[in-house]
Amino acid sequence: MIIVLKAEATKQDADEILAKIENAGLKPLYMPGTERTVLGALGDERILQGLNITAHPMVDDVKPILASYKRVSRELYPSDSVVHIGNVPFGGEHFSIIGGPCAVEGLDEFRQSASAAVKAGAVALRGGAFKPRTSPYSFQGGGLDALRVMKEIKQELGVPAVTEVMDAADIDMICQHVDALQIGARNMQNFNLLKAVGRTETPVILKRGISATIEETLLAAEYIVDAGNPNVILCERGIRTFETATRNTLDLNAVAFMKRKSHLPVIVDPSHGTGIRELVGPMAKAAVAVGADGVIIEVHHEPKNALSDGQQSLYPEQFAQLMKELDAFITAAGRQTTKRKVA
Numbered sequence: 001m002i003i004v005l006k007a008e009a010t011k012q013d014a015d016e017i018l019a020k021i022e023n024a025g026l027k028p029l030y031m032p033g034t035e036r037t038v039l040g041a042l043g044d045e046r047i048l049q050g051l052n053i054t055a056h057p058m059v060d061d062v063k064p065i066l067a068s069y070k071r072v073s074r075e076l077y078p079s080d081s082v083v084h085i086g087n088v089p090f091g092g093e094h095f096s097i098i099g100g101p102c103a104v105e106g107l108d109e110f111r112q113s114a115s116a117a118v119k120a121g122a123v124a125l126r127g128g129a130f131k132p133r134t135s136p137y138s139f140q141g142g143g144l145d146a147l148r149v150m151k152e153i154k155q156e157l158g159v160p161a162v163t164e165v166m167d168a169a170d171i172d173m174i175c176q177h178v179d180a181l182q183i184g185a186r187n188m189q190n191f192n193l194l195k196a197v198g199r200t201e202t203p204v205i206l207k208r209g210i211s212a213t214i215e216e217t218l219l220a221a222e223y224i225v226d227a228g229n230p231n232v233i234l235c236e237r238g239i240r241t242f243e244t245a246t247r248n249t250l251d252l253n254a255v256a257f258m259k260r261k262s263h264l265p266v267i268v269d270p271s272h273g274t275g276i277r278e279l280v281g282p283m284a285k286a287a288v289a290v291g292a293d294g295v296i297i298e299v300h301h302e303p304k305n306a307l308s309d310g311q312q313s314l315y316p317e318q319f320a321q322l323m324k325e326l327d328a329f330i331t332a333a334g335r336q337t338t339k340r341k342v343a
Contacts, residue, residue, distance in 0.1 A: 001048045002063050002076060003039040009058040014039060017056055024051055031077070036060075042070050042226075067261065068215065069222040072232070077263040083231045085180040085203045086160025087341050088123045090233050091265030095330045096294040096338040098162065098267070099319060100126040102309035104146035111153050112301040116316035118157045121323035123340050125154055125161040126296055129174070131308060132166055132186050138308065147177040154178070159340060162205055162296075168196035175202050185209050185237060185272075188220050198227025205233045205296070207269070210240040214254050218262055234258055234266045235296065238273035247275020247312070250283050256290045266291075271298040271312045280314060281322045288329040294338075297322075 005014060014030060014037050021028040021041045026048065029040030041048055045064075054062050067073040082091040090096050099122030101113040114125050129146035131138075142149070147163070154161040160179035165171055166187060174181060180203040187193055188209035197204050204224055208217045221232050236255050238248025250273030258266050268287035270280045284295045300306045300313035314322065330337045 001041040001053070002061075002065060003041065003053055003059060004061040004063075005037045005039065006058050006060045007036060009037055013056070013058040017053060017059070020051060020053070029071075029076070038076075040065075040070075040076055067218075069218040069262070071225040071230075072218055072221045072262045072264050074261060074263050079263060081230070081263045081265060083203055083233050083265055085124055085162060085233075088160055088338055090267065091293050093334075093336050094293065094338050095288065095333075095335040096124065096267075097122050097323065097326070098124040098126050098294065098296040099299045100161075101300045101306065102271075102298050102313065103128040103131055103307055104142055104149050104163075105307050106142075107149050107152070109301070110149050111156070113299055113316075114153050114157060116301055117299045117319060118159055118340065120299075120316065120320035121337070121339075122159070122297075122299070122319075123338050124159055124179075125150070125157070126182075126298070127161065127163055128308070129163050130166045130170065132164070132184055144173065147174060151177040162203075165193070165197065168193050171196055171200060175200060179203070180205060180233075182235075183207060183220075185212075188212055188217065191223055194220060194223035195227045198224040198229045200229055201231065202229070203231040203233065204229065205235050205267070207235045207237045208239065208251075208254070210238070210248065212239070214257055214261075217254075218258065221262070221264060232264050233293075234262070234264050235269055236266065236273070236292075237269035246273075246279065248273050250274055252283075252286055252290045255287065255292050259291045265293040267294040267296055268292045269296045271296075271309070271314075275312045277303070277312055277314060277318070280312065281318070281325070284322060284326060285329050288326065288333050288335070291333075 018028040026043035099117030131141035162180035270283035303310040303313040
């Protein structure tokens with residue numbers, strides 16, 4: 001339920017209504033605005049109807065939240081949310097670019113790939129320390145040693161970093177080394193993991209599952225926000241369809257739809273979305289056109305020798321060229337390319 005207070009309503013009026021909501025066993029939300037204060041009440045709709053909130057003299061309007069996802073819906077928060085990973089903003093007028101290799105393979109290897117990505121314009125680093133792989137015989141990541149490498153290089157380059165978390169038991173350890181947690185496509189509906197990252201304040205990049213609907217993706221985000229962490233960035237990374245020409249089908253209309261339905265920032269992963277190096281650039285440009293707030297792209301200094309996803313990783317010179325070409329698209333979309341802040 002959304003409760004809009006009258007312009008003359010005071011904080012005391014809001015507190016009275018919030019207390020009534022909480023005493024009924026519901027979850028109260030307080031959202032002061034520049035012109036009006038908006039309150040929210042989440043819980044059993046039968047209890048909500050019995051509260052008779054409209055009887056309060058300072059209540060101007062009461063309306064239900066129709067979406068099954070409440071906190072991430074634009075019905076509750078009509079303005080765009082801006083989520084920061086370190087000092088890098090995602091959402092609003094910003095378009096931010098994350099780059100780096102699929103996996104952290106070693107100190108020298110990660111330094112070369114990360115340095116190339118940052119030099120070309122990436123304002124945050126990606127890299128996998130724990131890798132969920134379809135085959136048990138594939139490279140699974142370097143674990144804690146890889147996290148230590150990420151921390152050293154991100155501090156050396158002065159940019160934040162994101163890596164995937166697969167197990168709730170690893171969250172605290174990972175948060176000590178990087179600035180954001182990624183929930184991969186395979187774990188999008190691992191609800192215990194979603195609730196666990198929701199109990200942190202660390203930003204979360206939530207990737208859409210390979211067979212997930214848009215509503216299921218937004219409900220997964222709801223788990224994280226409802227657990228207490230509002231710092232969620234949605235990521236479209238392609239879904240599994242009947243098409244076999246590409247690794248996945250990059251569903252860009254989902255980006256426009258999620259931006260319409262949710263206030264959360266949305267980024268696109270054209271590397272996993274296509275699985276083909278030559279398609280990453282065109283789909284990154286298309287992501288700008290449909291309203292994405294950023295892209296996350298795999299960059300490797302020697303893709304042919306990469307331990308994972310070499311076929312979709314850009315060479316440093318390809319990434320640098322794409323960054324130059326993206327600027328025109330970002331400007332045409334009325335956005336600003338986020339630049340690295342040098343201390």
